[in-house]
Amino acid sequence: MDRSMEPTLNDIDEMIVHEKMQAALEYQNEAWADGMADGIEPEIIADAAIALALRETIRTQGERGAEAMLDSLRERLLAGEFSPERILQ
Numbered sequence: 001m002d003r004s005m006e007p008t009l010n011d012i013d014e015m016i017v018h019e020k021m022q023a024a025l026e027y028q029n030e031a032w033a034d035g036m037a038d039g040i041e042p043e044i045i046a047d048a049a050i051a052l053a054l055r056e057t058i059r060t061q062g063e064r065g066a067e068a069m070l071d072s073l074r075e076r077l078l079a080g081e082f083s084p085e086r087i088l089q
Helices: 009-037 042-078
Strands: none
C-alpha cells in the first residue's frame, strides 16, 4: 500500500471524535425522546440540556473553555448548521 494513502494519526483521531460524537448524539436523542414521552416540553428539555452542558464544560475546562464553546456554537448557529431546513450533500 502506498504510504500516502494510509490514514495519519490526525485522520484516525478525527474519525474517533466523529464516532464519539455520533454515539453522544444517539444518547441525547434517546434522552430527549424519554423526556417527551414523559410529557416534558421541548423547550424545557433544551434548557436543561444546555444548562448541564455548560456546567460540565465549566467543571472540566473552566469558564474560558465554556466561553470558547459558546463562541463556536454561535458561529455554527449563524452559519445555519443547526437549521432543520439545512440540506446535507
